[in-house]
Amino acid sequence: MARRLTCPYCYETFGPRDIQFRCTSRLSRTQKRCARSRDQVLADRTGQRAEVGPAFRADGRRPTALCPECDDETAYRICPVCRSTLPVEFGMVENRMIAMVGAKASGKTVYMTVLLHEMMNRAGAAYGASLMGADDATMLRYGSDYQDNLYRDGQMFPGTRTAVANDHRVEPLVFRLGLRRPGLFGPRLRHTVLSFFDTAGEDFNSRESVELNTRYLANADGVILLLDPLQMPGARQLALPGTALPGSEGVDAPVNVLGRVTNTLLAPGRDRSAGKVNTPVAVVFSKLDAFWHLLDTGSPLRRHRPPGERFDEEDSLSVHEEVRQLLKDWDGVPIDQILENSYARHRYFGVSALGRSPTGDARVAATGIQPYRVADPLLWLLKESGALPAGPGRGRG
Ligand SMILES: Nc1nc2c(ncn2[C@@H]2O[C@H](COP(=O)(O)OP(=O)(O)O)[C@@H](O)[C@H]2O)c(=O)[nH]1
Ligand SMILES: [Mg+2]
Ligand SMILES: [Zn+2]
Ligand SMILES: [Zn+2]
Known part of the structure; x- marks a missing residue:
């Protein structure tokens, strides 16, 4: 073919x-x-x-x-369809689409902003990676609409516009990621095009936008599904006092968001193996800062990722298990069942983009932005698709 x-x-x-x-x-x-x-x-x-x-x-x-x-x-x-200028070397270097989905106010825009900032700075350096906007529009838009708002002005974001409200467009941010790979004559830089888009959670409710989202999800090489524990009734009541809680009106429970995404990905003709969705799905619980006080000091969700340039499979698997246990306390067992039954490759992550709750007037806390494990889901997706070498302690998957 x-x-x-x-x-x-x-x-x-x-x-x-x-x-x-x-x-x-x-x-x-x-x-x-x-x-x-x-x-x-x-x-x-x-x-x-x-x-x-x-x-x-x-x-x-x-x-x-x-x-x-x-x-x-x-x-x-x-592009013959939308006529956007394609990134340099498009079609000659690898191209990886990362779709991000999650309910309203689950933290998608904050997470994407911090993740990209980290990849351009600290986390990028730790993995010998460099990330930059693939086109002028992305660089301008990432700088002015995302980075400046959060890092310079210390402000949270207004809700993401739904694709329908935005003339059926989703406007992804497109980056070129350079990764050092071992080569015959020493390390070589390999480029991968990464495309991120941030959907409005409500887009999965309206019939009109399902088709649009289906295309984005079905053609993605990896999905970051952001689930907000503060939107789970069993977890919300356990949150650290003083945490800014998302409104609950019109918000979809994480299990429903997962159900919709699953129906979309399981539609006939999609990439499946043995009846399961084959696309790797990183199931990321956001706002972990609201739950640290409940975790044992020895919990993998209280330590930082081990240093080193490789993706640490062992560390990742212990985080995965820890989140699975937490889901029991959060009444999230149905989430685990859907994932087990319908996905060939999924892994749990726990992150905090901000490191602590924003203030009551929706600003970054005085202690600043202290991201926790934000790069792990992306690195796992890159590893799953072979763009990043796997680390020691390879378990399953
Ligand atoms: N405690 C805590 N709250 C967060 C964090 N990230 C986002 N939030 C809160 O969640 C709200 C919604 O985030 P946003 O990224 O705009 O959500 P989106 O609608 O999914 O794009 C923010 O205004 C913050 O109040 C985090 O790392 N920790
Ligand atoms: Mg948003
Ligand atoms: Zn196009
Ligand atoms: Zn001409």
Whole structure:
């Protein structure tokens, strides 16, 4: 079967040959210049309204093409469906889509912001990894809409707009991750394109947006399912006094969110093995800071990940077991049953993006942002898909 590529912006699939090009609209060697104008397909699909050079078809397997109008060479390769400019080396390097789902106020936007910040800084350095925005729009949007809001202004986020309210768009953030891999002549940097999107939890309720989410989820290489223990009745009452509690009106219980995601992924024609969902799913419990006071000092959820460049399978499995035990105290056993019955590969994680509850007026606490284990789920997903070497103590999975 011909190799299929998935656009990191719209998650539609196409063959390498179908990649199109966009003219640079610079003065060409034949003294012509293609006019810039709004690309209506790009505007409708992505919301980008800037004036750009004309799109044209050529052999998408090549890195460059000559514009039929002005004869200038262009290296801007674009998605044939949404016409977004594809990342450098797209189709030549690995491409991994990470979908993030979770109910309203489960902490998706805060988590994504902190995770990416950590990967660009500390956690990235610990794994010999470097992360940067794959395109100008991502860099601008990550900087101004996410990072500045949380790290510079110390503010929480307004609710994520639903895809329906956003003209059926989800606008993923696309990054290039460089990872040092051992090679014949010493370590080599290998690039992987990572695409993250943050859905509004309600998107799984409305019929209209199910189709959109199905495409994103079904074409994802890994899913981060963020579940908020503060939205589980059995856990909410155990939270550290003073924790900012999410409203409970119109919020879906984590088990229902998991049920919807599972139905989507189990739909006919999806990637399954023996009737189970094959996509690796990192089941991440957020806001762990609200529960630390209940854990033994020896709990794996109170220590930090062991140092070293590899993903530590043994440490990860002990966290997995600890979360499974916690689920019993939180009345979360049905969650575990759904995962066991329907997923070939799933693992539990416990994280705290902020390290403690925000203040009553929705600001970062005075002690600052102290992330806990935020990179673990991403590193596991990368390991599952072979982008990251597995560490010592390989258990199952
Ligand atoms: N205690 C605690 N609360 C958090 C943490 N992350 C997020 N929150 C709270 O959860 C709220 C919703 O987070 P947000 O990321 O906007 O949720 P989203 O709707 O899933 O995108 C925030 O305003 C915070 O009050 C965390 O690490 N610890
Ligand atoms: Mg949000
Ligand atoms: Zn041209
Ligand atoms: Zn696209």
